[in-house]
Amino acid sequence: MTVDVPTIDTERLQLRPWRDNDLDAYADICADQVVMRHLGHGITLTRDDAWRQMAMFVGHWQLKGFGTWAVEEKATRRFVGRIGLHQPEGWPDLEIGWVLARDVWKNGYATEGGRAALDHAWNVVGVSKVVSLIIPENTASIRVAERLGETFERTWMLSGLEVHIYAIERSAMMHAR
Numbered sequence: 439m440t441v442d443v444p445t446i447d448t449e450r451l452q453l454r455p456w457r458d459n460d461l462d463a464y465a466d467i468c469a470d471q472v473v474m475r476h477l478g479h480g481i482t483l484t485r486d487d488a489w490r491q492m493a494m495f496v497g498h499w500q501l502k503g504f505g506t507w508a509v510e511e512k513a514t515r516r517f518v519g520r521i522g523l524h525q526p527e528g529w530p531d532l533e534i535g536w537v538l539a540r541d542v543w544k545n546g547y548a549t550e551g552g553r554a555a556l557d558h559a560w561n562v563v564g565v566s567k568v569v570s571l572i573i574p575e576n577t578a579s580i581r582v583a584e585r586l587g588e589t590f591e592r593t594w595m596l597s598g599l600e601v602h603i604y605a606i607e608r609s610a611m612m613h614a615r
Contacts, residue, residue, distance in 0.1 A: 441499050444562075446507070446554045453507035453521060453551055456496050460508050463517040464488050467539050476576035477537065479599060498524065504563045509538070509551055518542045521551035523559055523568075530594055530603060531569040532559060536582065548582045556586055556606075566608045571601045580604065 443455035467473055468483035468491070483491065499505035506522030519538035525531070534555050536548040559568050570583045571594065580602075588604035595601075 441503050443499050443505070443507070444558075446558065447512070448550050448554050450512055450545075451518075451547060451551050451554075452510045452512050453554055454510060455499075456492050456508045460517050461485070461489055461492065463539070464492060464508075464520075467519060467537065470540055473537065473540050476573045476579065478597070495520065495522075498526070504532075504558070506535070507551075507555070509547070511542070511547075518547065521548065522555050523563065530571075531567055531605070532563070532565050534559065534568050534570055534586070536579070543578070548579075549585045552582060552586050560608050567605060569603050569605045571596060571603055574600065574602050 445455070446453040465483075465485040465488040468488040469485075471482055474480060474482045495506045502525060504523045504525075506520050506524055508517060509519045509521050510516060511518055519536065519542070521536040521538075522534070524533045524535055534552055536552055538547055556568060559565050568588075569591070570579070570586075570588055572579045572583060583604040586606065588606045591603045591605040593600055594603050
């Protein structure tokens with residue numbers, strides 16, 4: 439099975455399939471200690487690790503039929519990060535997540551792209567629940583999750599690390615509209 443990754447345009451962003459030439463910009467994001475401090479165990483990634491992670495995102499689309507998009511600013515065509523859906527083996531539910539270059543933080547991009555990914559989860563993937571796994575100290579991501587309508591559900595252990603699960607049910611979202 440080969441999955442064609444859809445391209446989604448928002449007001450200011452394009453969520454699109456990954457390209458080999460995204461590596462330089464993605465490796466720069468993954469090498470930024472400030473960006474990576476609340477992801478996983480807070481360790482930066484090498485260029486090789488960034489490439490392997492990109493390959494995993496591409497493979498996730500092929501194995502699951504959904505996944506994480508590369509994100510470009512529409513005005514500049516610049517790669518600025520990743521936003522999308524993720525559910526590897528052992529995950530508690532379908533996750534929506536975001537990682538953006540530090541110089542584009544506080545522009546509302548995570549929320550804007552997250553809303554598009556959430557819409558894809560509801561209307562294309564057809565799930566009824568989406569979660570975000572967030573390190574408790576990551577207050578910026580908690581604010582994004584809350585803007586997307588997610589609320590704290592529970593604490594969970596992920597690879598020896600305590601994370602908070604923020605969740606939204608489609609039915610709850612539909613009632614809020």
